[in-house]
Amino acid sequence: MRKIKLYTIIYVVLFVFATVQVLVEFAGFDYWTGLVAILALSAVKAVLVAGYYQHLVHEPRSLTALMVGSLFVALVLTTAAAFSIM
Amino acid sequence: MTEDAHAENGHDGLPPQTAVKRWLVTTNHKDVGILYIVTSLFFLVFGGVLALLMRVELWTATQTVIAPGAYNETVSAHGLIMIFFFISPFAFGFANYVVPLQIGAEDLSFPRLNALSYWLYLFSGLLFGTSFFLGGTFSGGWTMYAPLNMPAYTPTVGGTTAVLALMLFVASVTVSSVNFLTTMHRQRAEGLTTLKLPLFSWTILLTVWMMLFAFAALLAALLILASDRIVGTVYFQATEGGSLLWAHLFWFFGHPEVYIVFFPALGIMAECFQTFCGRRIVGRKWFIAAMVLVAIQSFFVWMHHMFLTAISLEIKTLFMATTIGISLPFDLMVFALIYTMVKGKIRYTTPFLFSFGALVLFIIGGITGVFLGAVVLDYEFRGTYWVVAHFHYVMVGGATALFGGLYYWYPKITGRMYDEFLGKVHFVLYFVGFNLLYFPMFVAWETPRRVFEYHQSFVAWHQLASIGGFVLAAGFLVMFYNLYKSLFAGEEVDGNPWEYASSAEWSVSSPPPFENFPGLPSYGDGRLRFLTPGRGGEVADGGTATGDDALDAAADPATESDRPQSDGGTVTAEAARPEIARDETADTALPDAEAEEEHPDHASYWPLAIGLSAYVTFLGLSGIRMDTAMYPALTGVGLVMGAFSFVGLGRESFHVPEMAVAERWPFEGVENGKLGMWIFLASDVVLFGSLIGSYVFIRVAYGWTAWHVVPHDPIPGLINTYLLLTSSFTVVLALVAAKRESTRGLVASLGATVAFGVGFLYNKGIEWQELFHEGTTVGSSVEASTFFLTTGLHAAHVIIGLLIALFMIAQALKGAYLGEEGSRKVEYFGLYWHFVDIVWLFLFPLFYIL
Amino acid sequence: MGIDPPFGKGLVNVIVEHALHSGGADDIRTTFDIFREIFLVFLVIGTAVGVVVVAYMTYNAYKYRDGNGTADSGDVSRPELGELPSGSGGGKKLFVSFFFSAIIVVSLIGWTYGVLGYYEEGPTEAETDEALEIEVTGYQFGWQFTYPNGHTNSTLVVPQDRPIRLTVTSDDVFHTFGVPEQRVKTDAIPGQTTKTWFVANETGQFEARCYELCGSGHSYMTADVVVVRQSEFHDWYDNRSAAENETQADDDPDTETGTDTEGRLVGVPSVTTPNHATEPTTIEP
Numbered sequence A: 001m002r003k004i005k006l007y008t009i010i011y012v013v014l015f016v017f018a019t020v021q022v023l024v025e026f027a028g029f030d031y032w033t034g035l036v037a038i039l040a041l042s043a044v045k046a047v048l049v050a051g052y053y054q055h056l057v058h059e060p061r062s063l064t065a066l067m068v069g070s071l072f073v074a075l076v077l078t079t080a081a082a083f084s085i086m
Numbered sequence B: 001m002t003e004d005a006h007a008e009n010g011h012d013g014l015p016p017q018t019a020v021k022r023w024l025v026t027t028n029h030k031d032v033g034i035l036y037i038v039t040s041l042f043f044l045v046f047g048g049v050l051a052l053l054m055r056v057e058l059w060t061a062t063q064t065v066i067a068p069g070a071y072n073e074t075v076s077a078h079g080l081i082m083i084f085f086f087i088s089p090f091a092f093g094f095a096n097y098v099v100p101l102q103i104g105a106e107d108l109s110f111p112r113l114n115a116l117s118y119w120l121y122l123f124s125g126l127l128f129g130t131s132f133f134l135g136g137t138f139s140g141g142w143t144m145y146a147p148l149n150m151p152a153y154t155p156t157v158g159g160t161t162a163v164l165a166l167m168l169f170v171a172s173v174t175v176s177s178v179n180f181l182t183t184m185h186r187q188r189a190e191g192l193t194t195l196k197l198p199l200f201s202w203t204i205l206l207t208v209w210m211m212l213f214a215f216a217a218l219l220a221a222l223l224i225l226a227s228d229r230i231v232g233t234v235y236f237q238a239t240e241g242g243s244l245l246w247a248h249l250f251w252f253f254g255h256p257e258v259y260i261v262f263f264p265a266l267g268i269m270a271e272c273f274q275t276f277c278g279r280r281i282v283g284r285k286w287f288i289a290a291m292v293l294v295a296i297q298s299f300f301v302w303m304h305h306m307f308l309t310a311i312s313l314e315i316k317t318l319f320m321a322t323t324i325g326i327s328l329p330f331d332l333m334v335f336a337l338i339y340t341m342v343k344g345k346i347r348y349t350t351p352f353l354f355s356f357g358a359l360v361l362f363i364i365g366g367i368t369g370v371f372l373g374a375v376v377l378d379y380e381f382r383g384t385y386w387v388v389a390h391f392h393y394v395m396v397g398g399a400t401a402l403f404g405g406l407y408y409w410y411p412k413i414t415g416r417m418y419d420e421f422l423g424k425v426h427f428v429l430y431f432v433g434f435n436l437l438y439f440p441m442f443v444a445w446e447t448p449r450r451v452f453e454y455h456q457s458f459v460a461w462h463q464l465a466s467i468g469g470f471v472l473a474a475g476f477l478v479m480f481y482n483l484y485k486s487l488f489a490g491e492e493v494d495g496n497p498w499e500y501a502s503s504a505e506w507s508v509s510s511p512p513p514f515e516n517f518p519g520l521p522s523y524g525d526g527r528l529r530f531l532t533p534g535r536g537g538e539v540a541d542g543g544t545a546t547g548d549d550a551l552d553a554a555a556d557p558a559t560e561s562d563r564p565q566s567d568g569g570t571v572t573a574e575a576a577r578p579e580i581a582r583d584e585t586a587d588t589a590l591p592d593a594e595a596e597e598e599h600p601d602h603a604s605y606w607p608l609a610i611g612l613s614a615y616v617t618f619l620g621l622s623g624i625r626m627d628t629a630m631y632p633a634l635t636g637v638g639l640v641m642g643a644f645s646f647v648g649l650g651r652e653s654f655h656v657p658e659m660a661v662a663e664r665w666p667f668e669g670v671e672n673g674k675l676g677m678w679i680f681l682a683s684d685v686v687l688f689g690s691l692i693g694s695y696v697f698i699r700v701a702y703g704w705t706a707w708h709v710v711p712h713d714p715i716p717g718l719i720n721t722y723l724l725l726t727s728s729f730t731v732v733l734a735l736v737a738a739k740r741e742s743t744r745g746l747v748a749s750l751g752a753t754v755a756f757g758v759g760f761l762y763n764k765g766i767e768w769q770e771l772f773h774e775g776t777t778v779g780s781s782v783e784a785s786t787f788f789l790t791t792g793l794h795a796a797h798v799i800i801g802l803l804i805a806l807f808m809i810a811q812a813l814k815g816a817y818l819g820e821e822g823s824r825k826v827e828y829f830g831l832y833w834h835f836v837d838i839v840w841l842f843l844f845p846l847f848y849i850l
Numbered sequence C: 001m002g003i004d005p006p007f008g009k010g011l012v013n014v015i016v017e018h019a020l021h022s023g024g025a026d027d028i029r030t031t032f033d034i035f036r037e038i039f040l041v042f043l044v045i046g047t048a049v050g051v052v053v054v055a056y057m058t059y060n061a062y063k064y065r066d067g068n069g070t071a072d073s074g075d076v077s078r079p080e081l082g083e084l085p086s087g088s089g090g091g092k093k094l095f096v097s098f099f100f101s102a103i104i105v106v107s108l109i110g111w112t113y114g115v116l117g118y119y120e121e122g123p124t125e126a127e128t129d130e131a132l133e134i135e136v137t138g139y140q141f142g143w144q145f146t147y148p149n150g151h152t153n154s155t156l157v158v159p160q161d162r163p164i165r166l167t168v169t170s171d172d173v174f175h176t177f178g179v180p181e182q183r184v185k186t187d188a189i190p191g192q193t194t195k196t197w198f199v200a201n202e203t204g205q206f207e208a209r210c211y212e213l214c215g216s217g218h219s220y221m222t223a224d225v226v227v228v229r230q231s232e233f234h235d236w237y238d239n240r241s242a243a244e245n246e247t248q249a250d251d252d253p254d255t256e257t258g259t260d261t262e263g264r265l266v267g268v269p270s271v272t273t274p275n276h277a278t279e280p281t282t283i284e285p
Helices: A002-026 A029-051 A061-084 B001-012 B018-027 B027-059 B070-105 B111-133 B157-186 B197-229 B242-275 B286-298 B312-340 B350-373 B374-381 B385-414 B419-445 B456-489 B557-564 B608-621 B630-651 B673-703 B715-740 B743-773 B783-815 B824-849 C011-021 C030-064 C089-119 C232-239
Strands: B520-522 B530-533 B538-541 C131-137 C143-146 C156-159 C164-170 C175-179 C183-187 C194-198 C203-212 C223-228
Touching: A002 A029, A002 B111, A002 B715, A002 B824, A029 B824, A061 B197, A061 B312, B018 B027, B018 B111, B027 B070, B027 B111, B027 B385, B027 B456, B070 B111, B070 B157, B070 B242, B070 B385, B111 B157, B111 B197, B111 B608, B157 B197, B157 B673, B197 B242, B197 B286, B197 B608, B197 B673, B197 B783, B242 B286, B242 B312, B242 B350, B242 B385, B242 B673, B286 B312, B286 B530, B286 C089, B312 B350, B312 C030, B312 C089, B350 B374, B350 B385, B350 B419, B350 C030, B350 C089, B374 C030, B374 C089, B374 C183, B385 B419, B419 B456, B456 C011, B520 B715, B520 C156, B538 B630, B608 B630, B673 B783, B673 B824, B715 B743, B715 B824, B743 B824, B743 C143, B743 C164, C030 C089, C030 C194, C089 C194, C131 C175, C131 C183, C143 C156, C143 C223, C164 C175, C183 C194, C223 C232
Parallel strands: C131 C164, C156 C223
Antiparallel strands: B520 B530, B530 B538, C131 C143, C164 C194, C175 C183, C175 C203, C203 C223
């Protein structure tokens, strides 16, 4: 039961964060500030889902490393490619 | 069936090797290895004949025998076939056969998936072959530069077929990578820590890691390309960086691919130098460290293929530095091999000659590669025969060692020795032919690549090269004759025909017994022994020698902590059943009443069936925009066959025991199925990452803030976010219910997931419908293309997830998936579903808000 | 095409040409000079390293052959079946060799990096005449050259000894523009522009061509490059304008340019003297 409670809390947080993302958009912040805030919220949501719903926190760290590694590969491609034409 | 066949069947559940049926249903790694080797040799001949065609055309400086368009097809197909359908699968034939033997595993972790990899490979190759008959195959070079790869410039159906064939090949590679990684990380004999792996296995381990990530990027590139060609998106024809986007995606895959192709060859060189010099590799740890460095660095050098494009000087400098960085570890490896010969007892057998020759060729390829590392020289060498000669010295130089491997393991695979004299004849023809073929290309380097008209002054050099090509080809005739003849007439060999061979495959008979080992292999006390399963009693001594120089058998600490865990001991059918790829539906996992003492299964028709359905589907897709009913019909038939096959695979009871005791660093405590799922998801991260990266790249090229966000308002996207988050929550509940053995809770939760997922798709459908009505279609702008394709691929993931969920509901109603063991499949499905959720968490802001 | 420029007969040529050219220090460094110098150094060092390494390998393979007696001396431990893999000693020698090879590679590349900046930017205005800026557009299957005054031409006519700056792009697919004799090359990418430059020290007729597979006409995708004396160029250029652009971009070059077995020396802009193969002096005013 404690587990279900935890999962429910996380669900509510995710729900709220998604709403906040859209609110940030309508709040009329500076574009780049809004961009950073919105992406940061997405990142937090992703970490919550991966950490608890996919229970990475309870798995060996090697699995976390695997996922971080693959994310890193994708980010290298994205940033270096974008940087090359800036 | 004969008495003998029955006996065989009784033993391993498979018809004898002389029966055709055996080869259609087998999932045994040694059988699959042989299938890979034979098939890849067929593609060697295919690609080789195309090469000879080119050499005939290049005999004179003007166009003679092949029409211009056909020449481009020949060039392109030669490159694609050799790189994709020959070299890597050839190496993976050996990997399939040898790696489980070297690491002490009975088979790969997921034998059916291994067979599936093979069939996908075979059918992708056949599909590529078919493309020749559909108006001509792809003719834009193996690098497939954009926008020449667009239907506006390469309009044939066959061109699209070739692209889809490559996608199918990538599917095969991905399944294979997941399988090998799980196997090699979790099924090593006790005491065989990662660092102690034989060098061939080491190279394969690094190769599959590179494959996992590199091929995911290629898949992204091919998906976009196929979408541009079939659906009508406009990525690569976009003047806002479309052409450069292809170059980035392709070379991000393409450079690691060079090492993916070369590493297995390096491993074979190391094994052959060690065996035939009778010396352990000098500086083994450094050799391994160098390889690990190269494998990592290979993802940071790709832009050196783009020095002449519009990329900035800063990034060129950065990539020049990383390029020098990656060349240095190879120096160390080369010297390590050379010094291994010192104080050796070298026997000039055919495998050694090929390995030695490969090293010489690689040195030449490496030195000429340093030329290309100097940006100023690279500017001039770009697009010339210098590049052609260089990469043939490296890649075909690598293949040289693979042929050495073929001779090295031939007696192990067939139980008979090849003809040594003919082997040496082959080597001489090969080495002379090779250098005669490729060295003149350095001299005539100013010839542009991929032309049939070149400057008169180079004619003599090209004629020399053509002669060399035919000498090289003649060598292969000798090889094929030798291999065929020796199959019947070769001298029979015992387990180990090579003095000083040390790895485990030589400690069993030739060919090895079906289960590979007479007992559970273990290096627990520093050298190979075979233990009686479950007892720990000693059965046989794997080595021939007596007490040796104290090898540090210090098992890695992980072993100790791992042993008591539930992974070990008796393993039920459930636990070990392969189930990972998103397209593989869940297993029935119903307890089989008649199974007394469960034997491992080794036969399944479903991998073949899935491969065939994929062939039919993709063949249909490639021409679906044509005005005939045939192609859509083929697509439909293929999809139905595929659905039937996947359900068949899912319902089949297929038992694979997990190793009782094994080295499992660094994935102790993550059972095979779960690890496989995670590794697959890692490749999916790179797939989606590359697609999102493509979006970012195009948007940067377009002007980030000048970009138009396609959906008018973010509310439908927000609603979909709510729906998907909720469906993730219900999957969590499903797992809890399954663990509590509540069929009702499980079915209800999964049902809710399906409902929310359908809601998601419905909402998306409405949104798309509205956009289409307004005239915003997939091809109306590059903004629209990125929106529809990226969210569309995500929707496809949702659909696949829903199909799996429906299958699982059907099984759950029959009482499946309950308890700690049974719920694992629900857990694996959850991992996939949450991943799809996470992807949406990023797609939503990127495509709806920002 | 009938052109037979005395360029690029391969490696030997480079060395010979280097010997012939090494005297002239009067001019600005051209891409041709830079390439030749670096290529030569790489070739010499590369060949030397290759020969030494392969010779040493072969020597070892011969010396330590089975039955030579060298093997059975001493206390070398041999690999045994079933052992846990391990390595032999000899790490020190390994690192010394590695160290030297690393020094060679890093210093070679580092040295070339020193000239990369110059190679990218070209000579400054102070060092030389004002550069001539020409836009190059690739298309299936030919090249179009646009001059500052708006004139477009299918032949690249340029003055001798003056930096030519090219801005290159493509109208359709990915091409690569290159003039091998001038050692100039850059990608022609639709939607992107790349820049490069060259200085032609000698008059004559050369060939520009495509270096990236671009379709069935790739092999034929060439254009003539004609280098003339500066005065001659001015005569030609002053009589051109955007108005009289060629309508047909891919005229047969032979009808408009003089060709000769010594094309490099006698090339002239065909537009002034069609089918005429004489000394450049003859058409000077």
